[in-house]
Amino acid sequence: MHESVLLEESLQGLVGPLSGHYVDGTFGRGGHTRALLALLNDDAAVLVMDKDPQAIECAEALAAQDSRVSVYHGSFADLPAALAQLGWPGVDGVLLDLGVSSPQLDQDERGFSFQRQGPLDMRMDNSSGPTVADYLNAVAEDELVTILRDYGEERFARRIAAAIVKARTEKAISTTLELAELVKTAHPRWEKHKHPATRTFQALRIAINRELDDLDALLSVVVDCLLPRGRLAVISFHSLEDRKVKQFMRQASQGPKVPRGVPLQGDLALGPLALVGKAIKPSEQEVRSNVRARSAVLRIAERRV
Ligand SMILES: C[S@@+](CC[C@H](N)C(=O)[O-])C[C@H]1O[C@@H](n2cnc3c(N)ncnc32)[C@H](O)[C@@H]1O
Incomplete structure (x- = not known):
């Protein structure tokens, strides 16, 4: 509904x-x-x-x-x-x-929510184009910083981007909770009543769906x-x-x-x-x-x- x-x-x-x-x-x-x-x-x-x-x-x-x-x-x-x-x-x-x-947010398999385990997808049109996982595992670090800053208004974009790039050299990031945990650990200052990955998820959703x-x-x-x-x-x-x-x-x-x-x-x-x-x-x-x-x-x- x-x-x-x-x-x-x-x-x-x-x-x-x-x-x-x-x-x-x-x-x-x-x-x-x-x-x-x-x-x-x-x-x-x-x-x-x-x-x-x-x-x-x-x-x-x-x-x-x-x-x-x-x-x-x-x-x-x-x-x-x-x-x-x-x-x-x-x-x-x-x-x-x-x-x-x-319905997009509530279906785990759509991968929009940092609170639900699912594939890191976030495409509104999930019949075509790259997923957020595809994007995150290939994007240049500087571009990621810009995306997190411009689309998420994330103050700690540089730290989060660095943590993502470091993590993906060990293992591809493929699920929502994996990314949420990664951001949580990298984020030095959590806002009240806001999950530390909120801005990162918003930025990636905006980017992947243009x-x-x-x-x-x-x-x-x-x-x-x-x-x-x-x-x-x-x-x-x-x-x-x-x-x-x-x-x-x-x-x-x-x-x-x-x-x-x-x-x-x-x-x-x-x-x-x-x-x-x-x-x-x-x-x-x-x-x-x-x-x-x-x-x-x-x-x-x-x-x-
Ligand atoms: C907030 S919901 C709309 C809810 C709707 N007004 C209702 O009452 O059920 C936004 C919808 O817009 C679609 N959407 C977002 N950006 C779009 C775009 N650029 N072109 C077409 N659909 C888009 C999403 O897939 C989503 O289904």
């Missing part, structure tokens, strides 16, 4: 025309999609995307019951190609609920995929993602930079998007009932006419 985060708030921000075309770029187990379908009319259409084959299996089952649903297995960065396949010229809303789903590259790629094409008044709603779970979304929306809502004194009039002074409200965080009640919601931030923007 996956408990959807900021469900009402995100749909309220996303939905415009009830007979419109929408995209759920991160289907997961379809919590947001199902709630969206319940709001929309019979002649609406929803494209759902996910990298994860299990999520896609669940999406196919939903599509078999509801003819409004189309399914795409792959990254949301492929949005323009997926829309072209369907012959949709644009959409009324794109929703992204970033990160991993509870999460920030995919987000950049989507943001660079999404405006052209939105119809006038079409909306983009993004739920982020850590500051690296949220910073990107915030900066993108802010820049896209401003007009082009011109030298001081050069007048820009009317629409020329504005960018293609308008911000819709401020960042939205889950209520205390939601955080109490779903700890995964704790760090969530929702941002919404609308394409100008």
Whole structure:
């Protein structure tokens, strides 16, 4: 089971025309999609995307019951190609609920959790590409330091990378708990209420799934995929993602930079998007009932006419 985060708030921000075309770029187990379908009319259409084959299996089952649903297995960065396949010229809303789903975290064999013994995998699309084990056993030490620092904001990146490189010369690192123990031993200063391997696991997950590259790629094409008044709603779970979304929306809502004194009039002074409200965080009640919601931030923007 996956408990959807900021469900009402995100749909309220996303939905415009009830007979419109929408995209759920991160289907997961379809919590947001199902709630969206319940709001929309019979002649609406929803494209759902996910990298994860299990999520896609669940999406196919939903599509078999509801003819409004189309399914795409792959990254949301492929949005323009997926829309072209369907012959949709644009959409009324794109929703992204970033990160991993509870089923991914909870299945030992997916290797996402430092608390569960499993193969060191962490691929969202476990049908292709290298696993974290493949990556860790081959990566150059300097690159690993950069990854741990940039994607995990890990202060002790150098020590942890050195410990990993030393350990792998004796034996390939192949399981989650092996890596968690290794980091625990190498980490000199544990944070309160945080497993010392939390940042390392986050960094490796982001790297192996190219999460920030995919987000950049989507943001660079999404405006052209939105119809006038079409909306983009993004739920982020850590500051690296949220910073990107915030900066993108802010820049896209401003007009082009011109030298001081050069007048820009009317629409020329504005960018293609308008911000819709401020960042939205889950209520205390939601955080109490779903700890995964704790760090969530929702941002919404609308394409100008
Ligand atoms: C937080 S879950 C979404 C949960 C969903 N909103 C629900 O209510 O069930 C994130 C999902 O997005 C998928 N995902 C993450 N990054 C992706 C990307 N770049 N392209 C496609 N799917 C992605 C993951 O595989 C995961 O299934």
